Amino acid sequence: MAKDFSTREENYSQWYNDLVIRAGLAENSAVRGCMVIKPYGYAIWEKMQAALDKMFKDTGHSNAYFPLFIPKSFFSKEAAHVEGFAKECAVVTHYRLKNAEDGSGVVVDETARLEEELIIRPTSETIIWDTYKNWIQSYRDLPLLINQWANVVRWEMRTRLFLRTTEFLWQEGHTAHATKEEAVEEAFTILKVYTDFAEKWMALPVLTGKKSSNERFAGAIDTYCIEALMQDGKALQAGTSHFLGQNFAKVFDVKFLSKENKLDYVWATSWGVSTRLMGALVMAHSDDRGLVLPPKLAPIQVVIVPIYRKKDQLAQISVHANNIKDALTKKGISVKYDDRDTYKPGWKFSEYEFTGVPIRLAIGPRDLENGTIEVARRDTLEKEVLQMTDIENKVEHLLLQIQENIFQKALSFRDNNTFSVDSWEEFKDVIEHKGGFVLAYWDGTVETELAIKEETKATIRTIPFTHNPEEGKCIYSGKPSNQRVVFAKAY
C-alpha cells in the first residue's frame, strides 16, 4: 500500500495529497472545493475537538450555535471586515426549486427570490454581535465567553484537502468584555490554549507572536497567532486569536452600563482553529512510509497482529492478545486486535504502518513458547522483542515516549531550519534555497513587507513577543528596526 506513492523528496505536494486520500483521511467531493472527511480522518478530528473543547471549558467558555446564514447587509457594516470576507462567498438567492417544464429535472423557481440575499457564514462576527446586542445591557452580563463548533464557507479558487477548502469545519470563539485589558488578556489566554494544544497534543512546536497589519484579521486591532513549520520548509498558520477592540460593538451598537453607571461600547475578541490543523498534523510528522500520528491523537493507538499458520495457534494467540487488549483498554488506551483471516500479517503490517498506528504488537508461535511479544514503533520504525509480562505498562510508557519523540523531532527540524540573516542577498538566498523560518530585521512598514513578498513570496509570519528589543537595520530598506521578525513562504 505504501509502495507506489510519491516520496516527500520527489514531490512534496503530491506526497501530501496521496497520503491524505489513501490513508483514509479525506477526499475531494462532487462539489468543487468541498471535501469529504472520511471516518479515519474524522476520528482524528474528533480527538482534536474533544481536547480543545475541554480546554475551552476549563477556561470558562460555553458552546452555543448561531445561524449558518448572514444577511448580506450585515457585511457592509464593518468596512475592513467586508473587504476581507464578503467578496468570495456563497450567496443564497432563492428558496425553492420546481420541476422543469420540459421534464428535464428541477430548476430554480424564479418567483421564490429572497428579498435580501443570505451569505453562508465565512466567519460569524457579524451575526453574533448582532445577537449580543440583545444579551448585553450591564457589566453583570459580562464577560460573555462563547465558542461555536461549526462549518464555514469561503469561496476559494485553489483548494487543497484540509489546507484550503471551500467548506471547512472549525471552532470560533467570540467573547465580550467590560474592559480593553480583559479582552486583551482573553486573546492571550486563548493563544496559550492553542499553543498548548499544538505542542502537547499535536506534538507540533509553534512560534507565537503578533501578525503584521497586512496579515491581520479583517476587522481586528491585533491578531495573535501560532505558526508551525512543515517538512518542506514552508510555514503554516495553525491558529489565530484576535483582539477586536470595540469595532464590532460600534457597528452593531453593543453598549453596556458599567459599575460606575457609564455607558460604553463592549470590548471583543474572536479566535479560531479549523480542520486545517489536520493538514498541519500530516505534513509535520509523516514520512515516505505513510502517516505518523502522535499517540494522543491516534484513533487506534495500538494494534495487535497475530502470526499463525494453524487455527489452534490463532486460538492460543488470541487468548494472550485479548488479555493484553483488555489490560490496555482499562488504561484508556485504544487498541485494535486484527485477527481477520482475509489478510496476511505482512499486508496488515504495511496497512498500520501506512495509517500511522503508533505501536504494533505482533504475537507468533515462538512468542508463545518464550513468553515474548514483538513491539514495533511507528515513529522510529524500531522493533524489539519484549517479555510479555507487564506489557501494558511498557506500552503505556512507550506511547508517552513516542509522543515526546515526535515533538522533539519536529522541534529539531525547526531549529535546523530557522535562520538569522542580516542582508537582503542572504535573505533571498535562504528563502529560495533553504526555506524555513527566517529571522530578519524589518522597518515596520507595509510597503517593505509587500515589496519583500513581491520579490520572494515570503511573508511575515509573526512578530515575536519580546522583552529585549535589539536594534538593527531592515534587510530590505536599511531603515532602523528594533526587532527581528519571522519571514517564511507559507501555506
Next chain:
Amino acid sequence: MAKDFSTREENYSQWYNDLVIRAGLAENSAVRGCMVIKPYGYAIWEKMQAALDKMFKDTGHSNAYFPLFIPKSFFSKEAAHVEGFAKECAVVTHYRLKNAEDGSGVVVDETARLEEELIIRPTSETIIWDTYKNWIQSYRDLPLLINQWANVVRWEMRTRLFLRTTEFLWQEGHTAHATKEEAVEEAFTILKVYTDFAEKWMALPVLTGKKSSNERFAGAIDTYCIEALMQDGKALQAGTSHFLGQNFAKVFDVKFLSKENKLDYVWATSWGVSTRLMGALVMAHSDDRGLVLPPKLAPIQVVIVPIYRKKDQLAQISVHANNIKDALTKKGISVKYDDRDTYKPGWKFSEYEFTGVPIRLAIGPRDLENGTIEVARRDTLEKEVLQMTDIENKVEHLLLQIQENIFQKALSFRDNNTFSVDSWEEFKDVIEHKGGFVLAYWDGTVETELAIKEETKATIRTIPFTHNPEEGKCIYSGKPSNQRVVFAKAY
C-alpha cells in the same frame, strides 16, 4: 422570573415559546426561521449528542463529514426524494459579492454565477450515495456504518423554536449492506437505540412502529419511528429510521461483488434525530413554574445556595458547600455553588426552579448548628431537611429517583391519554375534545388516511409492530382491518 409567563392551560403554545426563550435555551435570530441556540440550551444538546454518539459507536458506527452543498442535479435522480425535499430549500446561485457602484454597500456580482446551482443539504442521501459509489466494490467493503453530525436547511414557512426551524442541527446515519435482511436489521437496531435514548435519557416514553406510506420518508421502502405524546395531547415524531431498499444504490449506481461473485446493488438505511428533541424534552416534562429536566440531561444537576446574613456565616457555609460540591463532583455529578452576593436566595431559588435544575440544596445558619441541609427536588417541588452526613450518596440516589419519576409521570400521562375507539363519531369526539393517542382500525388505504386528516387534522402516527393481528372494521370506511393504528394530531 417564573411569574409573568403563560400557563400551559392559558396558552400552551405561548407557554412553550416563552419558556424556551426565557430559560435561555434558544431564541429567534435576525435570519427568518433560523434560531440561535443559547449556551444553556446548547449544553443540553451536547449531553444528548454525547449519549447518542456513544450508543452509535457502541453499535459499530463511525462518524464522517460530507459537504454542505449538493449539486442541484443530484436531486432529480430519485423521483420520490425530489418531491419530498428539493422543493423548499436554500439555493446558492452565486459565489461573489462586490461593492455597489452607488456606494450603498455590497451587491451580488452577477458575473459570478454558478454553472450549476448548489442546494444546502436538507438531508444527505444523494451526496453520500454519490460518494459511496467510490467506496464500495466488494462485500469486503460492507457493511459501511457511518453517521454524520451536521446542520441542515429546509425552507419552512411557519417555524417554531426547536420544533420546526429553517436550519437545524441533527445526526444522520447512512449505512450500506450486502443483504436486505442486514439492512432491515440495522434499521431496527437504530430504532432500538432511539427508543432507549428517549426513554432512559430523555425520560420520554415512546411508541414504536412503522409509518404509513403517506408519512414515509421520501425515497424509503419503510420508515420506522418513535412517537411521543406532549402535554397538550399532540404527538411529536422524535426520530425515524428508514429502510431504503436499493433505491439510492440504483440511482447512484452503487454495486458490489458478493461472496458468490455476483454483482448486485447495495442495500441501504438512513436515520436521524435532530434538535427537535429539545422541543420534545421541554414540552413533555416542564410545568407552569418553568423547565423540568431529567437529571441525565441537566447541564447543572445540583445547585447549592447559601443562606446567610453575615460574611462569617457565608464563610462557614462555604466550607460545607465546597466539601459537598467536591464529593458530588467526584461521583460525576455536575454541581454549581452559587455564592454570588449580587442576588438574594429567593431570586436564586426561582431562577433554578425556572431553569429546571433537578436538585437544590440550601444551607443556612440553623443547618450549621444542626448539621442539616435542605434538599428540594424540582420535579415534585418537595422539600425536606436531611442530615448532612453522607449527603452525596443521598443526592446521587435522589437523582436516579427523579429521573425515574419524570419518566413514570410522562408514562402515566400517556396511558391516561391513550384511547381505543371503535366508531367514527367517537373518533372525532376524542380527537377534537381530548387529544392524545387514538387507537383505531384503519383499512390500510391512503385515501382513508387523507380523508381522516382532512376532516380531523389527525394523522396516523405509527402502525404498531404486532404479532397478534386483531380483526376489526375501519372506523372511517367500515372496510375490514387487521390491526389498530395510532392516530393523533401532531407537531
